[in-house]
Amino acid sequence: MSVGKVRPSVAALAAYRPGKGTKQAEAEHGIEDAIKLASNENPYDPVPAVLEAVTAASAGVNRYADHRALELRQTLASWLGVEAEQVAVGCGSVGLIQQLCLTYVDPGDEVVYPWISFEAYPVCVKMMGGIGVCPPLVNHAFDMDAVAAAVTNKTKLVFLATPNNPTGTAISTSQIATLVDSIPDDVMVVVDEAYREFCDPKFGDPVQDLVSKYPNVVVTRTFSKAYGLAGLRVGYAVAHPDVVAEIDKILLPFAVNAAAQAGALAALSSLDQIQVKVDALLAERTRIVSTLTTAGWDLPDAQANFIYLPLGERTAQVGLELEKRGIVIRPFPGEGIRVTVGTPAENDRFLTNLAEIAQPSDQVA
Ligand SMILES: Cc1ncc(COP(=O)(O)O)c(C=O)c1O
The missing domain is CATH 3.40.640.10 (Type I PLP-dependent aspartate aminotransferase-like (Major domain))
Incomplete structure (x- = not known):
């Protein structure tokens, strides 16, 4: 039901979906210490x-x-x-x-x-x-x-x-x-x-x-x-x-x-100080990509502060499994998961858990 004469183009709209927050994931799965790698934010404090x-x-x-x-x-x-x-x-x-x-x-x-x-x-x-x-x-x-x-x-x-x-x-x-x-x-x-x-x-x-x-x-x-x-x-x-x-x-x-x-x-x-943080994220992106590539993954060229795993039909399942382990990433159902580059500790946690949940053979072309 809609109240008033909602414009048809708005009535038909699916609202923008932001990345899930850690509090919501913790409440949904009864867990603590969730980390958010879902919205491509910078994990470091502002300068x-x-x-x-x-x-x-x-x-x-x-x-x-x-x-x-x-x-x-x-x-x-x-x-x-x-x-x-x-x-x-x-x-x-x-x-x-x-x-x-x-x-x-x-x-x-x-x-x-x-x-x-x-x-x-x-x-x-x-x-x-x-x-x-x-x-x-x-x-x-x-x-x-x-x-x-x-x-x-x-x-x-x-x-x-x-x-x-x-x-x-x-x-x-x-x-x-x-x-x-x-x-x-x-x-x-x-x-x-x-x-x-x-x-x-x-x-x-x-x-x-x-x-x-x-x-x-x-x-x-x-x-x-x-x-x-x-x-x-x-x-x-x-x-x-x-x-x-x-x-x-x-x-x-x-x-x-x-x-x-x-x-x-x-x-x-403060561009110099900001560049230090960007450089740290780029070094971590390189480390994540090389760890996954060595393990057999063939990732699309990662040019931003996230990596993308094309997991096709396995996307929702892998996303949910990671979330239950407190790693909130962004699943695109039927397509793949997007994982923001976080701090080194956050990235380690993602890599360790991913290895237990998904294999390079799960990847789709
Ligand atoms: C490709 C792209 N463009 C634009 C934006 C919007 O960012 P903001 O509105 O925070 O500048 C985003 C945010 O995720 C994005 O991924």
């Missing part, structure tokens, strides 16, 4: 400058923050070597993804995103009455020819997560340029770089390589992952000034709150 800035900002929460977050935009712009008018901020990068759908998608319009990918895309597209067109992955990576072929005269947006969530595979800026060259220039191509800081630089920098050349390319990034500010909700987009002006119109008033703005600015002034 001291962030904590100080957030604390200081909290003293002023009787006032609204700067709606446009001008200081943050300007700081990002000079760091990235672009104009401040080319930078938008949002309530996490998912806020910007939603704003892009609000800006470009009318009912019946098509949005292309390879699938399997970030689970917020279908929610944001369908809430507008848009139609998701989803070329399948090949070997757990994007098939860029299929993406190009999926674009029609109804296509308004293309979402490309690189590295992709949940498979972890990346595409290069030259692959993206080839796509953009082959489709009409009024189709917006959104390059979602939520995990950019964990990705091999050989894939290129879409802000430097693409944004100035192609007005229809938008790059979204976030402070949630590498910078460890997931709970503050702040992301940014880099695009042509006209695109920024349009998506700014529908930024929810004060969506990027004062603590988020202060925390993001402090993070940008």
Whole structure:
């Protein structure tokens, strides 16, 4: 039953599913000491400058923050070597993804995103009455020819997560340029770089390589992952000034709150300390991948702060078994499990338990 005249596109929607928290898993299985490797968060505490800035900002929460977050935009712009008018901020990068759908998608319009990918895309597209067109992955990576072929005269947006969530595979800026060259220039191509800081630089920098050349390319990034500010909700987009002006119109008033703005600015002034944590996570990712590869697993190329095990029909069972042992990962039923890189102790616990639960022969192509 629904109360009031709910829009059909919302009534038909499946809500976004966040990763399960440790408390819920502990209550469900009657266990203690669960660890969360389910949401691709940074397991390390925020750097001291962030904590100080957030604390200081909290003293002023009787006032609204700067709606446009001008200081943050300007700081990002000079760091990235672009104009401040080319930078938008949002309530996490998912806020910007939603704003892009609000800006470009009318009912019946098509949005292309390879699938399997970030689970917020279908929610944001369908809430507008848009139609998701989803070329399948090949070997757990994007098939860029299929993406190009999926674009029609109804296509308004293309979402490309690189590295992709949940498979972890990346595409290069030259692959993206080839796509953009082959489709009409009024189709917006959104390059979602939520995990950019964990990705091999050989894939290129879409802000430097693409944004100035192609007005229809938008790059979204976030402070949630590498910078460890997931709970503050702040992301940014880099695009042509006209695109920024349009998506700014529908930024929810004060969506990027004062603590988020202060925390993001402090993070940008502490990049060396943040890089130490990113390097530690990258070293752990290498260790996890080499342990599993030595054991016989053949994983998709892991370019983000997680690994992906394509377990097909065994996914739900392996996910549940790990959860009962207090290791909360993210299962994608029928597809595979995504496991966030945690602290060394957390990763050891995952590896030891996985070896008892699943074998490389469980993996599907
Ligand atoms: C591919 C991708 N894009 C965007 C996001 C959104 O992150 P946030 O809204 O915290 O910036 C996520 C989060 O998991 C993601 O995996």
